[in-house]
Amino acid sequence: MIQVEGLSKKYARQVAVNNISFSVDKGDIVGFLGPNGAGKTTTMRILTCFMPPSAGRASVAGFDVFEKPFEVKKRIGYLPEAPPVYPEMSVVDYLRFVGQLKGVPGSELKRRTEEAMERCAVTDVRGKLIAKLSKGYRQRVGLAQAIIHNPDVLILDEPTSGLDPKQINETRELIKSLAGDHTIILSTHILPEVEAVCKKVIIINKGQLVATDSVEHLKHRGGTGNTVQVQVEATGVEDAVAVQQRLEQVPGVSKVLETSRSNDRFVFEVDSLSGHNVRPDVARAIVQSGWNLLEMKSTTFSLEEVFLQLTGGPVTDTAGGVQ
């Protein structure tokens, strides 16, 4: 549905986007992730034909953004970071105007307006001036504006920024509910949002493409093998050393690290080589040696760590932590 090849955008003094390529399939919800200033908005603006690229190509639904901007614009619904609403207009008048602007035929305009309002739950404020609406409502009017012409592709630039937690949840649910009919790209710098909403992630940093993968894959990408966290009840420090030594002898285990202790409870992180499932052996080793196995869980890297790792940010102490 969306093809981007070698896209670059240079401004007078800086390179905002540098040679990025990715593709998005029909019906996907893709999270466009990166720290502030990474080039997310620039990329989205190129996709929506707001500005042309300096180099490279981008196409939406088979139409090049530079050569056939009209065809692209007809197929895209765009919600910029600040919803593009006219405060002096009422919700229904505004949506009708956008519908006309996007080329919705007069006979369908009324129906499409009602549908978009219904979908985004703004029907109850239809007659109100947009200036009087709360931020959450305004954002939903912005979304209604984006879907009014039933576009193939929705491009949402930080759709939840500046909302309160309840509104964020509502907006996310709304976006998820739109997924069936539309291909969605949403940009964000909030990681849980990607985990909550998206199937696929495109991570960019300083204008460079860092990773593009499914959320599941990315989470497993942090280490080469798997990490198992075990909590063992043992008596005394000598015992703990014994546990550690015993665990290191388990076939497939590459490293054992004691991460915390409180009273007689010791927590170890057991790294294994890829392809080995060491959990049954680890459990057996502990129990057969007479210690009490209190807890065992497999940890995956959270998206946050993957993200920080990929974008070169500081990795915090909680690396390998579990959610």
Place this chain on the structure above:
Amino acid sequence: MRNILTICRRELYSYFVSPIAWVLLTIFALLSGGFTTLITVAFVKASLEGQMTGQQMTMNVNEQVIGPLFSNMAVVSLFLIPLISMRLFAEEKRQGTIELLITSPVHDLEIILGKWLSAVIMYAALLFILFLDYLFLFAYGQPDWRPVATGFLGIFLQGACLLALGTFVSSLTRNQIVAGAIGFSLSLLLWILNWTTSFGNSPTVQFFNYLSIVSHFDSFVRGVIDTKDVIYYLSMIFLGLFLTSRSLESLRWRA
């Protein structure tokens, strides 16, 4: 065409839903009413005095009331026009709604024409008040209607041309006040350019005089539609709208 009307209708909606339209209409009504009253009273007084002293004076409503009234209102509109045009693009840029317009399947030219047209209609609404003032003169006298018609055409063209320039100025900034101030200075500059005629009649002076917006207005008031003046106004309109389209395009490349 449909897009131009869509955009024009929305702009008018904004004019009339916000206080701008009503404030402008009120100011214009007060000023045009004031000028009409003052000039008419002076005219009536002069004719009474003429009768009492028994002097034979030629009194002509067209020349002594309607003409000066048009000239005064043309100057007044120089001041009001920047207030009409300043928000056209500056407001869109400030609100971010320009992104909506540019990412919609409409041509730049349709956006520009729609906006300019709405400003012209807003201005025409002001002129309608002046028309109401003139109705009184027609009710109590028999002025020639033709110079009135050409006068309206002239003041309308003058406004349309300043609005085109104002649209351009508005597309340069996201600050309405800045757009208003620059538009106002531009109006003023185009007005005073014909004061250069006091320096003589050299080609330079003629050049500046031709550029001046007011010098083209006089013949309209006298009931003359001169192609030279019409071409001046139309080319200024074209210039303003052309510059706006360049400016809008540069926004896209710089943004």
